[in-house]
Amino acid sequence: MSKRKVKEAHLPIGECISEVQRVLRERFCHQQLPERLEGVDSQYKHLLELLRRTAVHGESNSVLIVGPRGAGKTTLLNCALRELLEEKEVKRNLLQVYLNGLLQTDDKIALKEITRQLSLENVVGDKVFGSFAENLAFLLEALKKGDRSSSRPVLFVLDEFDLFAHHRNQTLLYNLLDVSQSAQTPVAVVGLTCRLDVLELLEKRVKSRFSHRQIHLLSGMTFPQYLQRVQTQLRLPDGFPDARFSHEWNGSVQTLCEDKSVEEVLQRHFNSSKDFRSLHMLLMLSVSRVSTANPAIRPADLLEASRMCSADPKANILHGLSILELCLIIAMKHLNDIYDGEPFNLQMVHNEFKKFLQRKSHSIYNFEQPVIMKAFEHLQQLELIRPVDASAAKTQREYQLMRLMLDQSQIMEALQKYPQCPTDVKQWAMSAFG
């Protein structure tokens, strides 16, 4: 360690670690807005400009932000708003309404929420409106009243935009987009969605009122850029209380990313997904392993985190089946081979199992039919097998047709990992036909 004199405060290692945890967890788990957006400069400028035109110049507008889950749609919007609201005039003037397709599941609920967010509950009172349009017009009109004569701009954010297309007659969308085209009140409608085909969901009259402005967040990132992103995501901010620790940490992050095994793991993740959120999960798991005894992320931590992220859940569940249940699965696999994936029933599975038992002199697996039935039902409960026709309640349980929800390779892999799997069972599974 350098003997250079450092003026800044030194924190005990324990406090540094807990500060690291706090800072990085906020970044990875709490949608904290990043200080700088990465890789979306043009989209950011575009959106900011659109919003400014409504907020400052009083023009109406509509725009869709489209991108995969976790790609940063919400973040992009919030960052643009953060910058916009730095202007005092905008901050005082701009009204914001946030709707989410998950929450406002029909237009009545949505309207109530709009009223509430515009603080117009008292103005509306017990008034009854003939139509949605009338109600919305009343709300926008009410905004004009009061001390100012000019209208205040309103920003409507519709998160999970595609879900609003399922509302009856798309009334809300129709009216909002209509207002964004015609009314005197400056209105910006911003929709966020992960569906690329979202426009196809819109009725013609709705679609024709939309500006057709779309901002896409599709990432054409390269692997070196991805590596760079990993580093920036893990880097401690400049304001970190202990500068020396921060310096060491950032250095260690760089060394980490140069490690060969780490690079391999990251390449795998890069190939499967490029969005921020899945990266955050990986990094979060790595960071959670950091402690006083282990004050930096080691390659082993990242490897372990990656192992957790990419574990095969079905294999995990197969591992815990009883030997009887496993045998039934093998019997089903054989039935699938023989009958080309046609559905089967318990009776056929049992029969297949019996054929296996008959070939053995001693039989340790001599189970009564009801015990087998219980095992079969457990497999169904785990959704490893599924009835072909869920409504066939009238058929006896042993004749209900089922399908196996596992493929050959999953079964064979599970068998390899199964603890103390008897060799005869293994051979039976391997044999070409039951």
Place this chain on the structure above:
Amino acid sequence: MAALLQHPCYEEERLRRVADKLPCREVQAGTLLSVMGGPEQHSFPSIFIYGHRASGKSHVIHMLLRELELPHATVSCVECVSVALLFEQVLLSLFGCDAASLLPRSPSLSDFVRIYRQQCSHSPAVQTRYIVMEKAELLRDMDANLLPALLRLQELVQDNVTVILLSEIVWDKFRPNTGCFEPLQLHFPDYSKGELQQILAQDSHPSYSAELYSSYINILLGVFYSVCRDLRELRHLAALNFSKFCEPLEEGKVKESDTHKLWRNIEPHLKKAMQTVYLREVSSVQWEQLQQMEEKDTGAVRGLSAHAHVELPYYSKFLLIAAYLASYNPARTDKRFFVKHHGKVRKTNFLKKHEKTSNHLLGPKPFPLDRLLAIFYSVVDSRVAPTASIFSQISSLVTLQLLAQVGHDDQIDAPKYKCAVSLDFIRAISRTVNFDIVKYLYDFL
């Protein structure tokens, strides 16, 4: 091992206490604790914990939340028949009953989130709040938006809250079509045989040595492990049969050290328990009564099956037999079985070789009423007039669900039926009327 459960934000002593209560789950508890972080630090918005039944998911979570005194709400999705109950329970546990009473009648998700935000702006989270959902697979059957909303509840309510979902079903079966916020997945592996032994052996009986109890558990696992690995179920079976195990000791016939004799005494008994207690054919109380009764009747070990106890009228039994034959024999073979002088039908002709798959694999086929009656009259020896009572007996067999009526309701004039009982059942019925059914079944020719 307790060293695995470590965190600078909690006292070591306390963590050791927790670890002691979580044998064989140290690794999982450790991972979970490190993901949760300190009480004030943010945790991942949603965590999905999966693993087989009784693999300790609820046990570990609750032990951690309770012993570390973290604010939390637990919701059992089995008990919440409506989302209203679910919302109420969450608000009640996190913010008290005043908050819960703000919910309107039949609240929407929007109401819930609004009230939650309102409450947490009054009392912002000092420590991470946890919402635990037991049997989370049932969330899929509720409001379609509920699951995706819970997964990103943290974003929706802007609070330091983490939703933990517990399920025995893998996450892939939860994911909606258009995707959602992906939770962090944690797996709780099944307990190995050794681990089950270790956990179960902790329950030892006060009046017997721990070694004895442990060897008892060993025997128990020997019988049940190939069928059942469910800790809860095994523990129940262990408690139920221990007194039987101790009987020879009580009577002074066998010494504790003579494990072989003890094993010989208990093994057949446990095998019988597999067919009755394990399958829930009798309740544990009935099982205990049975044990006592058996002691009086010189204890002939008899497995019993609840099905053997159905009492039917004489003709109903024949009707059921006829229905079974009609369901499992091809109609064209009726002549061969039931017409007394059917002339010479060559056997090779009769048994078409390509019909290899047995009807007992495919299940019962529907048959019309007249075929049933034809077979019925030929299997009942004495002459019976086709009276109304025959028809009412048929409908009561349908009510008892021994026969199933199939086809559409609009085909009233030509109802079809299927027999809905198993081979074992019909054999038992046939025996009571001295009818050898197997001789009449095409599959067993």
